[in-house]
Amino acid sequence: MLDIEKIRRDFPILERTVYGYPLVYLDNAATTQKPEQVLKAMDDYYHTINSNVHRGVHYLSQQATEAYEAARHTVADFINAAHTHEIIFTRGTSEAINLVAACFGKTELRPGDSILVSAVEHHSNIVPWQLIGEEKGATLKVIPVDENGDLIIDELDHLLKGVKIVAVNYVSNSLGGINPIREIIAAAHRHGIPVLVDAAQAVQHLTVDVQELDADFLAFSSHKIYGPTGFGILYGKESWLNKLPPYQGGGEMIKTVTFEKTTYNDLPYKFEAGTPDMAGAIGLAAAIGYVQELGISNIQQAEHSLMTYALDAMREIPNLRFVGAADATHRAGVISFLVGDIHPFDMGEILDKQGIAVRTGHHCAQPVMDRYCIPGTVRASLAIYNNRTDIDRLTAGIRKAVKLLA
Structure with missing residues (x-):
C-alpha cells in the first residue's frame, strides 16, 4: 500500500x-498538480543546461540534447513502444490528434469515407475530424452510449463499414467510464482499419501498453500525469508515421532545403518542426519517473x-x-x-x-x-x-x- x-x-x-x-x-x-521532483527537474534544466537541442556542437547543447532524447526513451519505455522514434513530442493531446487527423486526411480520406468516434469523446477528438472531414468530403459516425455511460458495441462491425479510421478515448473525461478499447481495436483491425486512442485520462490511472493494445496511434498530455502543461505525446506505429506526410514545416523536420525541393527528416523529427519545449520533455520524464517509482x-x-x-x-x-x-x-x-x-x-x-x-x-x-x-x-x-x-x-x-x- x-x-x-x-x-x-x-x-x-x-x-x-x-x-x-x-x-x-x-x-x-x-490538470494534475506537480511534485517537487518535476519542479526541480525543470528548474535544474533552466539553471544548468539551458540550450537549444540537436543544432549545437557546444557542451550545453549536447547536454540539453542528451536530456531531451533521454525523455523520449522514458516515454517509449513507459508505454512500451517498440521503437523510440515512434514517440512524437507535441504540445498536448489536442495537437497530437490534430496532427493525425490532418496528416491522415491528406493521403487517406476520400469523399464518402467515414471516421468513427464514440459518443463520449472530448471535443478535441471530434472537431479535428470534422475539420478534415469537411475538407475531404468525409463524415463522422458515432458509437452510441447507453444510460450507464457504456459504449454500445454490439453493432460495431456494421458501424465500421466505410470507415477509414477509428478515434476513441480510453477513459471518458466527462463520465470516467473505462471504454472497451481492446475490443474496439480488435474489431477495427479485422476490417483493416487503424485506430487512434485518446489516452489523456488513462495513462495516469491505468497500465497502458501500446503493443499489447495494438494501437496504431495513441495520444496523451503531460499535465494530466503530474508533468508540465503545454507538452504531450503522440505514439504512432513506425509504418504509419513513415507513410504520413509532415504536419508542419520549419527547422528540424528537414534533411535538405532548396527552392526547388525539400526532403524530410527521419522519424521522429519529421513531425517536430521548430524549437521544441526542452523543459517540458524533461518535466514529463521526471513525472513518469515519479509514477513509475510509486x-x-x-x-x-x-x-x-x-x-x-x-x-x-x-x-x-x-x-x-x-x-x-x-x-x-x-x-x-x-x-x-x-x-x-x-x-x-x-x-x-x-x-x-x-x-x-x-x-x-x-x-x-x-x-x-x-x-x-x-x-x-x-x-x-x-x-x-x-x-x-x-x-x-x-x-x-x-x-x-x-x-x-x-
Whole structure:
C-alpha cells in the first residue's frame, strides 16, 4: 500500500489554503498538480543546461540534447513502444490528434469515407475530424452510449463499414467510464482499419501498453500525469508515421532545403518542426519517473479504494445521482454527478467557497450532456495525492450546498 500522506508532502500546492480552508483539489481531470521532483527537474534544466537541442556542437547543447532524447526513451519505455522514434513530442493531446487527423486526411480520406468516434469523446477528438472531414468530403459516425455511460458495441462491425479510421478515448473525461478499447481495436483491425486512442485520462490511472493494445496511434498530455502543461505525446506505429506526410514545416523536420525541393527528416523529427519545449520533455520524464517509482499498479489499487469510498459516501446524499457508471470497477479518476435540480455551476461555486476545487459544465464533451439532456455535471476527479479527508470534505460540502440552495 502507498503512503498517501507521504506522497502529499511531495506536492507543495496542497499546503495552501483557499478562502481560509485547506485546499481540497479534485479537478485532476483538468490538470494534475506537480511534485517537487518535476519542479526541480525543470528548474535544474533552466539553471544548468539551458540550450537549444540537436543544432549545437557546444557542451550545453549536447547536454540539453542528451536530456531531451533521454525523455523520449522514458516515454517509449513507459508505454512500451517498440521503437523510440515512434514517440512524437507535441504540445498536448489536442495537437497530437490534430496532427493525425490532418496528416491522415491528406493521403487517406476520400469523399464518402467515414471516421468513427464514440459518443463520449472530448471535443478535441471530434472537431479535428470534422475539420478534415469537411475538407475531404468525409463524415463522422458515432458509437452510441447507453444510460450507464457504456459504449454500445454490439453493432460495431456494421458501424465500421466505410470507415477509414477509428478515434476513441480510453477513459471518458466527462463520465470516467473505462471504454472497451481492446475490443474496439480488435474489431477495427479485422476490417483493416487503424485506430487512434485518446489516452489523456488513462495513462495516469491505468497500465497502458501500446503493443499489447495494438494501437496504431495513441495520444496523451503531460499535465494530466503530474508533468508540465503545454507538452504531450503522440505514439504512432513506425509504418504509419513513415507513410504520413509532415504536419508542419520549419527547422528540424528537414534533411535538405532548396527552392526547388525539400526532403524530410527521419522519424521522429519529421513531425517536430521548430524549437521544441526542452523543459517540458524533461518535466514529463521526471513525472513518469515519479509514477513509475510509486508503481502504476499501486496507484490503480489506491485510487480504486478511494473511488469506492467516495461513491459509497456520495450515495448517502439525498437526491444525488451519478452520471455514468455508478461503480468503481468501470471508472477511472472521474465522478460526474448532479444533486436534485441544483445547477452544476451553483454547486461548484459553493464548494469553491469551502476550499474544494471541482469542475462544472460540459467538460468539453457537450454531445455527452446532450445525450442525457442535462446542461452539465459537477465533476470530482481523483489523483494519487487525494485521500479520504478530501472525500469527507467533499460530501460535507455538498450537503452544505444543498441546505443553502434548498
